[in-house]
Amino acid sequence: MEEKKTMLSGIKPSGDLTLGSYLGPLHHWPKMIEEYDCYFFMADLHAITVRQDPAALRRRTIEQLAQYIACGLDPEKCTLFIQSHVHQHAELGWVLNCYAMFGELSRMTQFKDKSAKNADNINGGLFTYPSLMAADILLYQPDLVPVGDDQKQHVELTRNIVQRFNGVYGDVFKMPESYIPKVGARIMSLTDPAAKMSKSDNGDTGRVTLMDDPNVIMKQFKRAITDSDTERCVRYDPENKPGVANLMTIYAAATGRSFAEIEQEFDGLGYGKFKPAVGEAVVEMIRPIQEETRRILADKAYLESVYRAGAEKASYAAEKTLRKVYKKIGFAAR
Ligand code: ATP
Ligand code: LTN
Numbered sequence: 001m002e003e004k005k006t007m008l009s010g011i012k013p014s015g016d017l018t019l020g021s022y023l024g025p026l027h028h029w030p031k032m033i034e035e036y037d038c039y040f041f042m043a044d045l046h047a048i049t050v051r052q053d054p055a056a057l058r059r060r061t062i063e064q065l066a067q068y069i070a071c072g073l074d075p076e077k078c079t080l081f082i083q084s085h086v087h088q089h090a091e092l093g094w095v096l097n098c099y100a101m102f103g104e105l106s107r108m109t110q111f112k113d114k115s116a117k118n119a120d121n122i123n124g125g126l127f128t129y130p131s132l133m134a135a136d137i138l139l140y141q142p143d144l145v146p147v148g149d150d151q152k153q154h155v156e157l158t159r160n161i162v163q164r165f166n167g168v169y170g171d172v173f174k175m176p177e178s179y180i181p182k183v184g185a186r187i188m189s190l191t192d193p194a195a196k197m198s199k200s201d202n203g204d205t206g207r208v209t210l211m212d213d214p215n216v217i218m219k220q221f222k223r224a225i226t227d228s229d230t231e232r233c234v235r236y237d238p239e240n241k242p243g244v245a246n247l248m249t250i251y252a253a254a255t256g257r258s259f260a261e262i263e264q265e266f267d268g269l270g271y272g273k274f275k276p277a278v279g280e281a282v283v284e285m286i287r288p289i290q291e292e293t294r295r296i297l298a299d300k301a302y303l304e305s306v307y308r309a310g311a312e313k314a315s316y317a318a319e320k321t322l323r324k325v326y327k328k329i330g331f332a333a334r
Contacts, residue, residue, distance in 0.1 A: 014046075095135075150186070169328040227244055254281035
């Protein structure tokens with residue numbers, strides 16, 4: 001039998017998961033667990049590159065795990081774990097720091113963005129973030145890394161590290177490919193269509209979290225920024241009507257309709273009808289996820305058994321790669 005290919009991805013528990021987290025990465029993952037040997041994790045080591053409240057970080061890490069499961073990641077069919085529970089990430093992260101160049105790291109747009117937003121805390125971890133991400137990826141020798149388009153640059157850097165490292169030591173790491181979903185690759189803030197909807201910025205009005213109350217969601221969509229053009233019609237034109245295009249992308253993902261179908265549906269109706277319709281579609285889409293998340297969260301013992309088993313499985317695979325790396329670079333055997 002042909003061996004399954006491997007896939008890996010992670011999300012930082014740096015804020016409550018949003019519609020962007022869901023439509024970008026999360027809702028694509030369950031489709032892949034049959035075909036690939038999958039690893040999904042809560043990237044808590046990455047989350048602390050920005051200051052976190054300890055209690056909130058702990059709560060969000062566990063809630064995120066419950067949400068992964070609620071979205072369809074069956075722990076019997078894939079490996080779900082918490083990054084800090086698998087010590088090999090930090091270890092390989094250090095090694096790869098020595099194979100990532102200062103110039104390369106300096107060019108990363110996420111570093112530039114986050115430094116601008118956290119001017120009082122531009123720490124070393126923020127700068128070397130991509131080498132830890134390369135370690136996350138390379139420990140599991142994956143074929144595919146599904147990410148949103150803002151993370152493509154980090155996967156490219158990982159590929160450069162593979163080339164550099166394998167160039168010196170032979171075929172140690174498999175070359176990973178990034179996979180960027182077409183629809184929903186980038187969901188924008190509801191109040192600023194030029195900025196990505198993110199877990200940790202755009203205030204409370206720009207984002208919708210997966211656990212938001214339906215009334216709150218409806219309010220956010222009714223308040224969403226559309227565009228100041230005079231025609232006020234629902235037409236897909238990301239260049240000139242980025243606010244409407246963003247809402248159409250969300251509506252398309254939630255209903256499975258094409259942009260042409262949506263244009264037809266709201267022909268002559270204007271934004272006043274369109275915005276609440278998007279809100280309703282989103283509420284319906286996430287209702288089952290909310291219910292399932294609450295149910296799973298109530299069972300702490302179950303969640304604990306999932307992340308323990310996940311860490312054990314992940315650690316086994318990660319250790320194999322780490323040993324090989326240590327040997328190749330010349331660390332004395334234990
Ligand atoms: P933070 O605000 O803390 O930086 P974030 O909301 O940007 O976090 P990440 O944890 O950095 O989220 O991202 C997890 C994954 O989700 C990444 O693959 C990222 O590309 C994707 N992603 C995040 N936000 C969006 C979005 N608005 N649209 C599409 N994909 C997204
Ligand atoms: N850097 C990613 C989260 C992340 C990740 C990874 C994604 C950390 N390690 C490995 C894919 C593979 C982010 O900020 N969104």
